[in-house]
Amino acid sequence: MAAKTDFGPLTADVVKALGGADNVRSVTHCATRLRFKIKDSDKADIAKAGEISGVITAINSGGQHQVVIGNDVPLAYQALMEVPGMRAKGIKDGDAEVDDDGGAEDKNWLNKFIDLISALFSPIVWALAGIGLGKAGLTLVSTIGILDTESSTYAIFNAMFDGLFYFLPFFLALTAAKRFKVNQFIALSIVAALLHPTMEAMVGAEGVSFLSLPLTMMSYSSSVIPVVVAIWVAGYLQRWLEKVLPGAIRNFFTPLIVVLVMVPLVLFTIGPVTIAAANALSAGIGFLFETVPWLAGGLMGAFWQVFVMFGLHWGLIPVMINDIATQGFSYMMAPLIAAIFGQVGAATAVWIRTKNPEIKKVAGPGIFSGFFAGVTEPIIYGVNLPLKYPFYAGAIAGGIGGVIAGIGGSAFDAFVFPSVMAFAATLSVGSFVLQLIGSFTALILGFVITVVIFRREQNVDKQETDTTPNVTAAVSGTYVPLAEIPDKVFSSGAMGDGFGIVPENGEIVSPVEGQLIAVQKSGHAYGIRGDNGIEVLVHVGIDTVKMAGEGFEILVARGDHVKVGQPLAKVDLNAVAEAGFDPTTAVIVTNSKKLEGLKFTDVEGHVGAGDVVMRMEP
Template sequence: MGYQKTAEDILDGVGGKENVNAVWHCATRLRFKLNDTNAADTQKIQNIDGVITVVNSAGQYQVVVGNSVGRVYDELTALPGMASHVSPNTESASVKEKGTFNPISQLMDFVSAVFTPFLGALAGAGILKGLLALIITLNWISTDSGPYKVWNAASDAIFYFLPMFLAFTAAKKLKVNQFVAVSLAGALIHPSLVEIVSNSQTIDFFGISIVPITYTASVFPILLSIWGLSYLEPLLNKFFPESLRNMLTPLVSLVIMLPLTLAVIGPVGTKISDLFAWLLLAIYGFSPLLAGLILGAFHQSIVIFGVHWALITLMINNVANHGYDQWLPIVCAAVLSQAGAAFGVFLKSKDPKIKGLSGSAAITAIFGITEPAIYGVTLKLKRPFYCAMIAAGIGGAVIGSFEVHASTFTFPSLLALPTYLGQGFLGEVIGLMIAFFGAVILTFFFGVPKKAETLPTQVDVNLNEVMVPADGQIVALNQVSDEVFASEAMGKGAGIIPINGLVTAPVNGIVNSVYKTGHAIGIISDSGIELLIHIGINTVKLKGQFFKPLVKENDRIIIGDKIVEFDLEQIKAAGYDPTVMVVVTNSYQYDQVQVNLDNSNSKQLLQVQPKDPNQTTS
């Protein structure tokens, strides 16, 4: 794959650098903040080699690339004019994305931007914690040994000092002084305040009694504090002269914000996190089995919309406040079910492209990165996604009924298994096996559409042939009753007077457009032939009545696949000519487009002859 070419095509597809407000990436996606999302050509981007799909969610235009996202990002940000757009925090306060303000999308965008920069370090530290728990359980080392103390410090640091990490990224996102923000977070977990908390003492702040709270590993208090700082700092910058601003604004910010955070913001943030935790515990307390069933089945659905960030925040808070979290083990079932569904597609499909994509997606999903599996395989084929939901729901119900706990936060994957040691661990193993192997079995037997099972090269021998898509009498295109088609202005081709209401795929390729009215389908063959199949003359006026498309944009099709059903008799009764027209819209790229008017012994409709690459034109 040419990463530079992919990056150039993506940038062109999103509307050029002028339309890019900011760009960053996570494990699998390029995340854009666009000035105008309507200027992006989603269909064009989805057809780029190396792009899995496009998701417009949570205030971000997300291009799912997969494991090579880092290389594509490097090439993208190296393009001329892109250096100033390389983080989600370069968004100018005066530039707002066009469209209706959506507070939920804005919140998800903020939480995503805050956590994304250090997700890798957070996941790595969580896995290390789990491995240490496993090593201790196996009595390989003791908690008093030097290696344990060193590795425990390495695994614990990012969680203990989490407010400082969050302060830095939140300040960057909200465009306030990052070092003031980190100083504020550092003060919340300063040893002197920690000691006061441990001794259950209060602080007398000019007559105001402040009850310190433990803020190590907390999330909501520092985020609210930096949000407050984002309003205070601009006011101070306006008040102080420029010559003194760099010194006095940080000074006054710390003087005001730390006591305000200790007295008001911190307790409020803690109450918010406690309230969310209480709501989830209430659901879990009512029925752990039911909670596991619901979360297991629907977790990957909420990932699609980016809403899972709110749940991640709560999981981290649970570990910080209670020393464990009961949701992470259930979510792990949802992750492994996507891996199982992708593996089921790999086992069943004979299409080399689908087989290769599903195999690699299954491996990455096992290690916690499910986007390639979801967007590239299970969601695209639909039925595997439903199979994964069923398996994850059953597996999650088992895990919930065993009341499994995670001892620390790490992103759910097979590597996270040691973090579930302890209460109900056997139930976790059983639940994960049900989720993975259940998804494999369900997908293998029920989840793979016929067109994904078969091998396209067994059908298409000549890539320059277009087969007959409908039964009936073949006529020359210049004989049809539509002047535009008959003039061959749209391209050369043929007409078919149908005898039934079914259109099948005439080539192996990709559906690149499905008209809303269902009367026309655009296809690009594997050899680059661009086809328009138009059912009837002026049938657009039927507004979709009597037409039933059986495919959607970006679907992979092979010769003989059913792509449209239509009610032939009803169309005739409505007074319309039902002639099916097949047009090669890029005819100019070929020397000849020959029509096989007598196909009594052949299913070939058109034969295209590529131009001689050595031929010159005057």
């Protein structure tokens, strides 16, 4: 079992890669990722962070530098707080992000919205998912007749699993209060009035009025949007009162006035308007699923994992929760099992066929967590996405499975992470049979499509195609020993062992098989992490970065997987000569100090592109 101490070296290396603790503005975490806010992005090397052992991947998305750890991210976060200078950078879920000047960090509207939703729901999403699983299980045992719905036992279980959802406004009041800088107890007092039994008793009653003004009462149990908007508005009122009220009465008059103003304001305006808007949104989504269910289900099944990758799923979660609260079910959630199963099936195919222990180490537990818990980040970032084809296969399979689930009119009647455990939540609405068929069709298709595509591409497992620890010539020409390369940085060996070649043509190829981890915009340099464990820099010419890409045609992109001899770039050697630069191309093994047994072959004079120049000997 993992412990906090296991992540000490990892988190220290991550902080260093991101420019040190002084370059970190703040950090928090979600289900699988450490989320950093960085002061100066130029000082942060996100690619280097992604290469650290134990890190599944690292990406810059949604205005954050996100380091994916997996299910043990809480332990990694605890270890991160022990890194010198980092404890003060940790922010609690829901706290607002403030820059060094005291103002909110500048972001576009989409990033701000995603941050807001994440802050409101991420602290309670695990409780929602876990207790929702209990609610779905209760539905299952009552549907098959194990438990009588009229019994007191059922009533007690129902209270256990429905309490969180019924009183959800209280939980949202807490997270919204943190986000909007409102006193938590004032926020809870507003919600307490809305959920008071007296208020609930007047829902639907005729002749209700307040201060002689007619009032149509609505139920706020399980509500989402009215509470969030109410606490947001209450924040402005609270801060204004704290400025204008005398100190002698401020502490007790502020909560009194906020409640006196906000409760009627919600009853007359915020509540009806936001509930109408939420109902309209739900009706629109329902209309789409009812009129073209195959399209709606297919889109959700195919693109859900893309939404998760970019954090856009946070914008949909409130809609799902609101649908369940207001109408008792959510169409949007049913195709998500297919989305998860498609990626699980693809990862399973890779896990079975690969001989690489590193991939197996990530894929095995990742498949389990995806299938049983609906958490797919480990297999997405650690297996499917780096290999590309499995991710595409999973998305296609998820889309097809989503079409079937959509046609069946399936929906979730509880908020549960989409997984095999969530089928109980799909018993009440639509065709349960088509939900099962769609979900397991996605699982099978994800597996089969991955196998078929990999076989056709002859690229099933990068490590199976060429695991020979060799470094080959990156261009045809005259061999130059490392010490004779006309650049002191290279010739000194400071960047690692290697060699140079004076090219006879402009076709630059990959000296190893692996993944491109760096591609300079100028086209003069390429970093490759070899599948054989050798990391190589191909640097075309001396000081050719000053040409700003003139005469260089880039044929690959960062993240691509390349084979030995695959073209990386075409270079106009005449343009290099006319610009006055030396065309000597350096091939440097940047991790040579960590490799034992790396030896040169008997190479001198002319070499051809693809000729073995360095070999790992036992």
